[in-house]
Amino acid sequence: MTSTGAGAAAIVVDDIRKSYGDLKAVDGVSFTVGHGEFFGILGPNGAGKTTALEIMEGLREPDSGSVRLLGESPFPRKPALLPRIGVQLQASAFFDRLTAREQLETFSALYGVGAGRVDEMLELVGLTEKAGTREDKLSGGQRQRLSIACALAHDPDVVFLDEPTAALDPQARRNLWDVLRVIRERGKTIVYTTHYLDEAEILCDRVAIMDQGRVLAMDTPTALVRGLDAPTRITLERGTLTAADAAGLPGADEVGEDEQSLVLTTRTPAPLLAALAERGTLDGLQVRTATLEDVFLQLTGREYRA
Amino acid sequence: MTAFKSLAKAMAKGLVRDKTTLFFSFLFPLMFLVVFGLLFRDAGMDKIKLGAYGDGEVVVALERTGAVEVQRFDKLDDGVAKVRAGDLPGLVEVNGDRVVLHFAASNQAQAGTVQGLVSGVTQSLNVRASGRPPKFDFTAQQVEDSSLKPIQYLTPGILSWSIAVGAVFSAGMTLVTWRRKQVLRRLRLAPVSPVTVLSSRVLVTVTVAVSQALLFTGVASLPVFGLRLSGTWYLAIPIFLLGVLAFFSIGMLVGAFCKTEEAATAAANIVTLPMAFLSGTFFPIDMAPSWLRAVSKVFPLRHMNDGLTDVMVRGKGVEALLVPCGVLLGFILVVSFIATRVFSWEDS
Ligand SMILES: Nc1ncnc2c1ncn2[C@@H]1O[C@H](COP(=O)(O)OP(=O)(O)OP(=O)(O)O)[C@@H](O)[C@H]1O
Ligand SMILES: [Mg+2]
Numbered sequence: 001m002t003s004t005g006a007g008a009a010a011i012v013v014d015d016i017r018k019s020y021g022d023l024k025a026v027d028g029v030s031f032t033v034g035h036g037e038f039f040g041i042l043g044p045n046g047a048g049k050t051t052a053l054e055i056m057e058g059l060r061e062p063d064s065g066s067v068r069l070l071g072e073s074p075f076p077r078k079p080a081l082l083p084r085i086g087v088q089l090q091a092s093a094f095f096d097r098l099t100a101r102e103q104l105e106t107f108s109a110l111y112g113v114g115a116g117r118v119d120e121m122l123e124l125v126g127l128t129e130k131a132g133t134r135e136d137k138l139s140g141g142q143r144q145r146l147s148i149a150c151a152l153a154h155d156p157d158v159v160f161l162d163e164p165t166a167a168l169d170p171q172a173r174r175n176l177w178d179v180l181r182v183i184r185e186r187g188k189t190i191v192y193t194t195h196y197l198d199e200a201e202i203l204c205d206r207v208a209i210m211d212q213g214r215v216l217a218m219d220t221p222t223a224l225v226r227g228l229d230a231p232t233r234i235t236l237e238r239g240t241l242t243a244a245d246a247a248g249l250p251g252a253d254e255v256g257e258d259e260q261s262l263v264l265t266t267r268t269p270a271p272l273l274a275a276l277a278e279r280g281t282l283d284g285l286q287v288r289t290a291t292l293e294d295v296f297l298q299l300t301g302r303e304y305r306a
Numbered sequence: 307m308t309a310f311k312s313l314a315k316a317m318a319k320g321l322v323r324d325k326t327t328l329f330f331s332f333l334f335p336l337m338f339l340v341v342f343g344l345l346f347r348d349a350g351m352d353k354i355k356l357g358a359y360g361d362g363e364v365v366v367a368l369e370r371t372g373a374v375e376v377q378r379f380d381k382l383d384d385g386v387a388k389v390r391a392g393d394l395p396g397l398v399e400v401n402g403d404r405v406v407l408h409f410a411a412s413n414q415a416q417a418g419t420v421q422g423l424v425s426g427v428t429q430s431l432n433v434r435a436s437g438r439p440p441k442f443d444f445t446a447q448q449v450e451d452s453s454l455k456p457i458q459y460l461t462p463g464i465l466s467w468s469i470a471v472g473a474v475f476s477a478g479m480t481l482v483t484w485r486r487k488q489v490l491r492r493l494r495l496a497p498v499s500p501v502t503v504l505s506s507r508v509l510v511t512v513t514v515a516v517s518q519a520l521l522f523t524g525v526a527s528l529p530v531f532g533l534r535l536s537g538t539w540y541l542a543i544p545i546f547l548l549g550v551l552a553f554f555s556i557g558m559l560v561g562a563f564c565k566t567e568e569a570a571t572a573a574a575n576i577v578t579l580p581m582a583f584l585s586g587t588f589f590p591i592d593m594a595p596s597w598l599r600a601v602s603k604v605f606p607l608r609h610m611n612d613g614l615t616d617v618m619v620r621g622k623g624v625e626a627l628l629v630p631c632g633v634l635l636g637f638i639l640v641v642s643f644i645a646t647r648v649f650s651w652e653d654s
Contacts, residue, residue, distance in 0.1 A: 059491060082497040093492035096320040096483060109312030110496040134323075 008071060010035045010158055010189040016055050016065035018048075025051040026062070027213030033191060033206075038184050040200040041193045042292070043210035049193040050090050050162055052210070056191065057087055057160050070158065083111055086156035090163055092147035094135040100146050101131040104153055111154035121149040124182065126175055140167040145176065152183065159183060161192040165199060177203060197292035201225075209296060216299040221292060228298060230290035232269040234276070236262045237284040241276075249275045309498045313506035317480070321510065327476065331514060332521060335468035339460060339522055342588065343531040346456035354416055356423075357385040357397030357408075364405050365398065367427045374423060396420035457533045461526040462542075462614035463587040468522070469515045469546075470553045470581065470607050474574045476511060477557025482570045485561075490651050508554060515550045536621030542614050544627060548634035549610035555642040556606075562649040581607040586615075609633040 011033040018026040026048045033039045041049045054060045056067050058074025058081070067074055072081050094103050104118045122128045125145035130138060138146060148164050164180070165173045173196075180203060184190060194200055200207050201221040208218040217224055231253065236246075238261055246264055247255045251272035254265040266272045269287065276282060307315070321327060356374040358365045359382045369376045377394070379385035385397040389408050395416035396409040407424050409417040433440050484490045493503055526533035556577060564570040584598060585591065585608035591599055602608045613630025616622040 057495060059495065077494060079497045079499070082495060085495070087492070087495045089488050089492060091488050093488035095316045095489065096487075097323040098316055098319060102316065102319065105307075106312050106316040107496070109307045110309045110493070110498050112309065112497070115307075 008035075009033060009068075010037070010070060011056060011191065012068040013052075013056060014066045014068075016052065016062040016067060018051055018055060018060065018063050024213045026055065028065075029208075029210070029213070029215050030065075031208055031215065031218055033189060035189055036184075036187050038180070038190045038203060038205045039192070040204035040207040041191070041210055042195070042197060042200050042207055042296075043193075044195070046212075047210040048213040049210055051213075053160055053162055053191065053193060057085065083154060084157045086151040086154065086159045088147045088151040088159075088161045088164060092143050094143070094147075094150075097134055097136065099132050099134050100127050100138065100142075103135055103146060104149060107150045108153045113154050117153060117155070121153055124152070124179055125149045141169060141172045144168060145172070145179075148176070148179070156188070158189045158191070161190065163193050163195065165194060165196060173199070197296065201292050207292070209292070209299060211300055217295065224292060224295045225290050228290050228295050230294050230298075231265045231267050232290075233288045234264040234266065234269070234272065235286040235288070236264070236276075236281060238262055240281040240283070241279070251275075309496075310502050310506050313498070313503060314509050317507060317510045318513070321476070321514070327472075330475070331468065331472045331518060335464050335471075335518070336521065336525060338588070339464045339526060339531075342460050342464075343457050343526065346460070347531070354419060354423075355394055356420055357388060357394045358400070359385050359397060360400035362400045362402075363431055364400055364424075364428055367431060368398065368424065371423065371427065374420070396424070398424055455532070457526055457531045458619040459586065459590050459615055460588075461523060461533050462618050463585075463611055465519055465522050466549060466607055466610040466614055467578075467582050467585070467587040468518050469550055470610070471574075471578050472514055472518065473511050473550055473553035474557040474560060474578055475571075476514070477507065477554045478560035478564065478570045478574050479557075479567065480507060481558060481561025482564055482567055485650075485652060486566070488652075494651055508551070511554050512547070512550055515546070519546065534619070536617065536619055538621055538623060539618045541617035541622075541624060541627060545610060545613040545617070545630050545634070548631055548638065549606070549614075552606045552610070552634045552637040552641070555638050555645060559641050559645040559648070562645045565653055578607075581605045584608070586611050606634055606637045 009032045013029060013031050015028050015030050016026055017028055029052055041052065043049050055062045056069060058077060061075045070081060070084055072078055074081060095106055098106065101118060104121055105115045108115055108118060122131050125148055127142060127145055130142055135143065144164060144167055148161060151159060165176055168176060180190065204221060206218065206220050209216045241262060243255050243257050243262060246252055246262060249272055251266045251268040252264050253267060256263040264272065354374050356368065356376050357379055358376050359379050365376065368374060382399060386408050388394045389397050389410050392410060392412060395413050396407055399406040399408065405428050407421060409420060411417060523533065560570055560573045560577065564573050584602040585605050591602055609630040613626065616626040
């Protein structure tokens with residue numbers, strides 16, 4: 001592997017393991033993240049996401065296995081590597097009693113960059129109006145966004161974000177997705193962890209689904225869902241169609257009924273939807289294809305609980 | 307801006323916005339200084355008063371001893387009446403070469419002192435008048451401690467105490483809060499060296515200590531309190547700086563050991579409180595029993611306090627720096643070495 005050539009992977013993780021006593025927090029994880037890739041690590045609480053991320057950042061030493069970050073081992077601490085990575089820790093780390101702007105100025109100075117990008121960063125995460133507000137007076141979501149801005153202030157090549165969308169309201173979450181997309185478009189490599197499978201499906205080039213220290217599956221979200229070979233479920237309002245009629249439609253594999261709705265299961269949604277359209281029963285119709293949540297359910301045999 | 311400057315600025319801003327710390331660093335010690343300063347203002351400066359009628363060499367010499375406060379009377383009877391009323395222990399009547407001391411035997415102790423003083427002065431004038439060199443050489447030497455006005459030992463005492471408390475608490479708290487709030491880990495992921503972080507913290511602590519010194523000596527020098535700095539006060543600078551560093555390193559040790567703010571507060575109190583009481587902050591340690599004085603020698607605060615008092619108000623020279631500076635330097639080296647051993651970047 002060449003050191004930091006453009007073609008080389010940004011991060012190579014090779015069979016890392018980390019135990020705390022008997023608990024195997026990370027238990028043999030390997031993957032490669034390419035330059036400019038948006039890589040998501042998904043999993044429930046305690047899956048080992050943060051531990052894996054911190055080993056990649058060089059904050060923790062793995063018990064075994066290795067990490068190459070931009071061609072170098074991040075542990076022990078490599079000061080030359082640090083300006084090239086940006087990190088948002090799961091708990092936001094701020095200086096006491098400083099305003100949003102002062103936090104950004106201080107972090108910029110730590111990396112030897114001027115305060116020139118501070119306004120741009122505030123704008124990027126939508127905190128321009130809160131620039132003069134002290135960190136302890138910001139809401140949880142605002143702190144989260146400030147923390148991300150602090151991670152980006154020195155324009156790093158690789159960005160590690162640990163649950164950046166936790167504690168955000170739906171609107172703020174969507175705004176943050178835009179921020180993450182912007183960073184991605186600037187050619188940055190992003191590794192991020194999340195509990196939200198739907199979000200990962202939208203944002204990530206590739207995701208790794210982790211549980212109990214292991215990677216259960218890793219691929220593009222589409223490939224993971226497709227690999228599931230799960231049927232599409234079409235839900236109609238009850239009364240628009242009788243169960244018997246529905247069963248006779250082209251492509252309808254199964255028909256189920258409850259008090260409010262009629263559910264058709266199909267592996268060929270196109271002809272079935274066309275037939276439903278012909279009958280004029282599209283009002284209130286819902287189509288639900290498989291999601292990462294189904295992937296998780298299938299992999300673990302458990303319902304996904306974030 | 308460099309990492310060093312911006313870190314120092316960030317910490318300074320955080321400090322200025324922290325009302326509690328400001329109170330305990332500046333206002334609280336100042337309250338002690340003002341209260342004790344006013345309370346003890348007149349103690350230790352009670353000079354014996356002496357009435358005088360007439361003028362001449364003897365009265366001038368008496369005034370020059372500095373041991374008595376001479377109050378002159380134009381009428382002999384007025385003065386004698388005062389002596390009789392017990393307002394004055396004695397009155398010197400000078401009439402040409404005749405010196406008469408009127409005294410009230412009711413106030414024996416003072417009358418005795420006054421008699422001794424007046425006769426001593428008169429005799430030495432006699433010797434001088436005889437033109438012969440005195441056979442016995444006599445020098446009176448005051449024991450300095452009892453001559454110190456309270457403000458003279460209160461100021462260095464309260465100054466070193468407040469610096470100690472400020473440095474221990476701020477250094478310890480910074481470390482604990484930064485570790486708990488993950489700032490330490492975040493700094494570890496930034497390209498700044500631990501030396502930069504540490505030295506910027508030291509700069510802030512030293513700045514606070516200098517402000518404390520200016521404030522307290524400034525207030526104590528007001529006429530109401532009457533602090534008089536000796537000519538060698540600048541020798542206090544090395545003791546002062548080493549003292550700040552010694553307590554800073556103790557704070558680092560506290561912060562390295564403790565995982566929570568509560569634990570750090572308790573530990574800092576356990577370290578600073580006994581020192582404050584046994585190092586001569588509020589009363590001169592010479593008044594304590596000898597075993598306690600011996601015990602207090604293990605405290606860096608005692609040495610800082612002694613050193614500062616010696617050079618700031620007692621007017622001692624460079625040789626007075628040796629012991630305090632040596633002890634404080636030793637403390638700095640040993641304590642910061644232990645602190646680096648127990649230090650950890652994160653909670654677990
Ligand atoms: N410092 C530590 N000491 C002991 N156990 C730890 C430590 N850090 C993590 N663990 C344990 O390791 C496991 C993985 O933790 P980790 O923080 O990596 O999970 P996570 O996937 O990030 O969870 P979350 O979604 O809650 O953030 C957990 O069971 C946790 O209790
Ligand atoms: Mg986590």
